[in-house]
Amino acid sequence: MKPERKKDRRDFVRGAAAVLIGGAVMSAARSRSPRLVWQLDPEKCTQCGRCATHCVLAPSAVKCFHSYSICGYCDLCGGYLRPDAKSRDTGAENQLCPTAAITRTFIESPYYQYTIDEDLCIGCGICVKGCDVFGNGSMYMQVKHDLCVNCNECAIARSCPSDAFKRVPASDPYILKSDRERRIS
């Protein structure tokens, strides 16, 4: 039987050096791999409504984004007005958004601008569906990263029926619809 060698000071220094070097290597490797965050691909999104109901936050961290370079500034806006709206105005009975999170402002005949009130938006996607069916698709959903807590396993991603959620680099956290918007951001 081989007698057990007593660990001396040299062994301790070797071990400490190995731990230090290994730690440094791991730290360097980690700093090179990008930090990832959750985002949803607007091309895959089917506006099922689960972003509003499945997020761990209430209201959801998913909000409606509006691309002004795509918007037609229409009087008859499919994202703002209910399909059976009696008139094209700001009356509650004509608005599609359940929380009145979209503001309609007259610019000049026949153009109207639509802005999203992020505090009121619950991420239900009803306006996005309306805009997609009757308009240019200028409204779309995105995870807002100043609100998202970036769960390891995103509750919305787990329930998303169209696989629209994916991990993207934190340095480029949004999937914006138009090139012009991308350049501005």
Next chain:
Amino acid sequence: MKQRFINLIVALPILILCGWLSIVLLSRWFAPDPSFQFARSLPGADGGPPASERDAAEELDIDLSGTLETYDGVPSGLPGAWPRFRGADFDNISKANVKLADSWPESGPEVLWSVELGEGHAAPVVFNGCVYVFDYDETARADALRCFSLADGSEIWRRSYALPAKRNHGLSRTIPAVTEDCIVTIGPRCHVSCVETKTGAFKWGIDLQRDYGTTEPLWFTGQCPLIDGNLAILAPAGPDALLMAVDCKSGEVVWKAPNPNAWKMSHSSIMPITLHGEEMYVYAAIGGMSGISKEGKVLWDIPWKASVIAPSPVPVSENRIFITGGYGAGSLMVEIDKTADGYAAREIARHGPKEWLASEQQTPILRNGLLYGIMPKDGGALKQQFVCYDPAGGELVWSSGKTHRFGLGPFFLADGRFFVLDDDGTLTMLAESRTGYEQLAQHRVLDGHDAWGPIALAGTRMLLRDSTRMVCIEVGGE
């Protein structure tokens, strides 16, 4: 006894205090209106004009004779023609005996020339070596019929008339009809004009809104005019005339077909269709579809509620017509029966956009008994896919799959292959197949967006456009 009295003396103030506190708290709980922070959403908060003012028809007094400018371009001697919307036979199929390339080099088909256009979707026609586009000049604020050389795209002449119009998902939308003698156009705000084909000299003009009570459709006019012999066939869909025929030489109205159902003008175009051996004009208006005899008599009609109709009617058999629309309209299959005193239209099938072939903008193509089209945005899993349906059996034969979607893309058929353009200007060549999607080549030929104008082919030169640019590409083969 004394102890009970002391307890009562102590408890009474406490009970009174608790009661008073309860009353105060409950009154504070119930007193305020819980909706005091709510704001009412009332009409007029957008600062816009009232609906009555917005919807009032704008009085336009347009001098349709306009002005003619001439340039250095000359007509080319190149062969081939694409004289109207959906080509010579109204089926969007090129019958010219021209061999097209089976594949494209990595750099794509050669771009021969390109020209800048006003924002819109108006597509060209080609006749006797000239390319005609009914454009909107945003700088001059004028409708402009422009004539280019097919050889190099140099402009030959331009006839324009001043017209106030503001961008509304583009401005121009319509395709002229051209013959040896004349070109007929319909402008975005329902102005019809006729000019000489070679010189651009003005012949006559009609303001459909002012003279026939036409309601300007959403996003301007999309109807492409039809020339049948010496007559221009138009669909004003006003109170007194659903369709009318105008003598191309004189501009005189030859006949008017009544509009008893008060249907409105759609973006659809009049199609000459032969049913039971009789050629008639079929038009899908907002409200329904109708068949009009060549003398202007209403032969049959059938109601169909669709808020927007851009595709045109397609005959699928000797007595059946297919019509589709976007924005939730879906599609309708109609059978026209011969009766003792004329014709009767009968609904055979009505489908939602997720259930059967539907289209938002482009008219489907019937080829060898099968219908080909691009599904609309609300087409469910098939949205924006190129699809093939069997109108007889009713089944989906094949689709391009979820990795091949084409937006609202225009498409047509030539030399046994489909050419499909997507919204961003990527042109895809497909084999004409009865069994499945077979992609032969793909290349981005336009840099812009909203490439929705139909494609034209003259000889081996293909003309395509996006929202602001038209290109001419060479697609000929060995």
